[in-house]
Amino acid sequence: MxxxxxxxxxxxxxxxxxxxxxxxxxxxxxxxxxxxxxxxxxxxxxxxxxxxxxxxxxxxxxxxxxxxxxxxxxxxxxxxxxxxxxxxxxxxxxxxxxxxxxxxxxxxxxxxxxxxxTNYAFHPVFSPDLAKDITQAVAVFTPPVPPEDFRHDRSSGGGAFLDTGPYFASLGRVLWGLEPDDVHVIVGDRTADGLELAYSVLAGYPGGRTVVGQFGFTTHYRNALQLLGPGVAIDVPRPFSAPPDLAVDLRIEVDGQRRTRSVRPADSMELFLAAVLDAVHAGSREFDAALLSDARTRDRAVRAAER
Incomplete structure (x- = not known):
């Protein structure tokens, strides 16, 4: 093709x-x-x-x-x-x-x-068993975006909700296959015309699951995910942009016992595009649900911030 x-x-x-x-x-x-x-x-x-x-x-x-x-x-x-x-x-x-x-x-x-x-979700680190016993996710994603970048411009579709919102919006879907039923947002930094540049979010999901996050691009760079559950904690480095040529070392603690699990290097964009090509050839509509789900969740965050 x-x-x-x-x-x-x-x-x-x-x-x-x-x-x-x-x-x-x-x-x-x-x-x-x-x-x-x-x-x-x-x-x-x-x-x-x-x-x-x-x-x-x-x-x-x-x-x-x-x-x-x-x-x-x-x-x-x-x-x-x-x-x-x-x-x-x-x-x-x-x-x-x-x-x-x-x-x-x-x-x-x-x-x-x-x-x-949303290609990060296709990296093998997000295997189906990653969140098997997880009830809470704590995410920090603060990529550096220079002031001259279009993401600081409202007319260009800038702002932290649009730039980093897809990561927050997709996380519960990727981990649990769920959308939040309760979202709270506090906006931090803004431009002179009120465009949000950083925000904190707390989202509740069915079954008592939660996502807590700090997103934006006005602080020092951080890209981390901590998954928590009864007796279990998993630290995921570089979850939203794992380099294609590097293994991802998950730090896992279960009932006080610590170990490291290495996930092989993978190009999440290549895996994502391969899945798109498969959908093209099969006539699949599998990507509709993810796009709409994440759009609904991001819309809830925007409306929560307005309140």
Missing amino acids: RLLLVGLSRFARRRVLPAASALEGIEIVDVASAHGGAVDNLPKLGRRHTDWRAALEGTEPALVYVSTVNSTHAEVVRHALRRGHHVVVDKPAFLTLDTAEELVALARSQSRVLAEA
Whole structure:
């Protein structure tokens, strides 16, 4: 299958292009970017475009990966689906729950896959048995985002709820297959016009499970997850961005006995894109539920902060 990358973000260059190049199911990688960028040495490089609309219209139905500024995701995805393409979109997929529901419905009507790139969940560290005895999750994710980045700009779809919200929103789903039934949020730092740059969250899930989190991009970098349950504690390093070439060492304590379990190196983006290709070939709608669930949870957090 041909992959058309729309937008040449740092994340796309660092994670998407290497993963696409490694996948046997992707034969050619076309790039559409008005700002250019050095990809001349990319394996499988096909056509270069400066206009994403012309690229979508001039490409036979393919897999499109959207890695543009957040505020433009909906426009690009809508156009791609109407042109008959399958679509993957960087998180946050869309700015509002209404838009997520609209575009999932459009994808269904076109019999096309639409997936949000919550790729961390595809790393083998998040195996089905990870949260078997876990009732509480404590997450800290504070990636550094410089002030000149679009994530500090409201009109570009910036803000901590959009940038880091997908990690909080997906965590309960990834661990337990659940959405929260109670969400409380305290906003920390804001820009001069009130755009949130950091927040703390407490979410309750069915069965007495909870997620506590600190997210944002105005403090020192931390990327950690601690899982707790009766007699058990698990520390997960780099849970949301495990490097593809490094093993993840889980620190586990059960009834006072400590041990380390090493999880093999894996490229979560490559595994995610492979799952998308499988869904394309099988005609599966498996990614709809995850996209909509995370959009609902993030919407609850935004409304909780407003209260």
